[in-house]
Amino acid sequence: MTDFPFDVVAFDLDGTLADTAPDLTSALNHALGALGRPAIDPESVRHMVGHGVRALLARGLAATGESSEALIDQGFPIFLDYYTSHIADGTRAFEGLEAALDELTAMGVKLAICTNKLEGLARELVTALGWDGRFASLVGGDTLPVRKPDPAPLFEAIARAGGGRAAYVGDSITDTDTARNARIPCVAVSFGFSDRPPEQLGADRLIDHFDELVPALRALGASVLPE
Known part of the structure; x- marks a missing residue:
């Protein structure tokens, strides 16, 4: 030493x-799209990261409409499946x-x-x-x-x-x-x-x-x- x-x-x-913002943005927008929500721009997502996946989903849902535990539960596996497969595409x-x-x-x-x-x-x-x-x-x-x-x-x-x-x-x-x-x-x-x-x-x-x-x-x- x-x-x-x-x-x-x-x-x-x-x-x-x-x-990691490019891949987190892609995964979040994939989950939001599956829930019938519009995409969020990458710069906005940068300010949503840091508290875990559920918090990121909650913030993404709130930015595009209603956010609820039920919607977060629904989007959680969609996000994880996509992100796991694309975890370092742009990171x-x-x-x-x-x-x-x-x-x-x-x-x-x-x-x-x-x-x-x-x-x-x-x-x-x-x-x-x-x-x-x-x-x-x-x-x-x-x-x-x-x-x-x-x-x-x-x-x-x-x-x-x-x-x-x-x-x-x-x-x-x-x-x-x-x-x-x-x-x-x-x-x-x-x-x-x-x-x-x-x-x-x-x-x-x-x-x-x-x-x-x-x-x-x-x-x-x-x-x-x-x-």
Whole structure:
């Protein structure tokens, strides 16, 4: 281990590690179409992501008419079937991510994923993106009885990665609230799926490109961790 201030760096998945909006939009519009609803534009969907499939369906239904638990129940398997078959058609890692992950790994830092995406879907996406073995742990929205912004999933992801000093990287208020609830330093990316201006997320550091991640984590560690 180097003098890097964190033993584990955990990441959100959708909108943080990867731009999943194209495939989430396709799956949502497929489900909405099956329910007789019009399609939603991709930019709008970007601001609906982050709370899991059911919440995404609820927001999509509300944006196109009535939303109800019955309609969500009806659309849920339609969405899952389509998304599972098209999980990485248009999804790509954000620019600079791979180099940042390589740099962290070279310093002995363990990488983790903490997402509200269903664990099975998250694992399928990780495989599709060629990341098998890249992350020491993955905790999804259904791994535990609770999900973000409850801090338990983040604690679990960190523990499964080996524990120690940790930071969290995300793109939404759910992520910054999770880090705050866990009392863990947080970096937010400005290019994700936030439903508000990134400056309003309350992150300890905000980055505009993954080239800035490692320097931001070093600065963050120096400012919040004891000598």
